[in-house]
Amino acid sequence: DIVMTQSPATVSVSPGERATLSCRASQSVKRNLAWYQQKLGQAPRLIIYGGSTATGVPARFSGSGSGTEFTLTISSLQSEDFAVYYCQQYKSWPRTFGQGTRVEIK
């Protein structure tokens, strides 16, 4: 199985600041990487697929990377962005998720 490792576990950011979240795969997933946002009590929501294609989110969200190293950047955090973010590979079976990064208010 491909192991997905996210860092840090928690990041504390002030509104308006930048947040950078990392996701590492134990083997190459090419660009088959998605990012999800999950707010408390809600289902996850797809925000990035293909490693870098944003869907349904403001332009402040961006994804980059390929192979084994990926980054989600939120350029200027707004109050509604405080949530848990998960990466997931869909290169191979079984699909696997990272353990999540919590973005909290500093």
Add this chain to the structure above:
Amino acid sequence: QVQLVQSGAEVKKPGASVRISCKASGYTFTDRAFHWVRQAPGQGLEWMGWISNGNGDTIYSQKFQARLTLTRDTSAMTAYLELDSLTSEDTAVYYCARDEDLWGQGTFVTVSS
């Protein structure tokens, strides 16, 4: 409106089975596959299995292979998860997801004696 609506919360005894439904609307059901993912209280996301949009082929996580069954009823536009031999470790929110891009609201399953 494109959405997935799951069945309601369940409370089960250890050793029982649970069946969760996921009704799709607003798109052509057979165009897209389904994944099932669960989340234990306070924990991360755990992928359980997949059912194809074509002939209903399935792929299961090895962890659940022996006691998980995914099915679908195309006429009802509904996907189903059945999990057998429940234990307290199966207490979680269970989600269906259409090809990862659209998720149901989740179904909370509590396993308790």
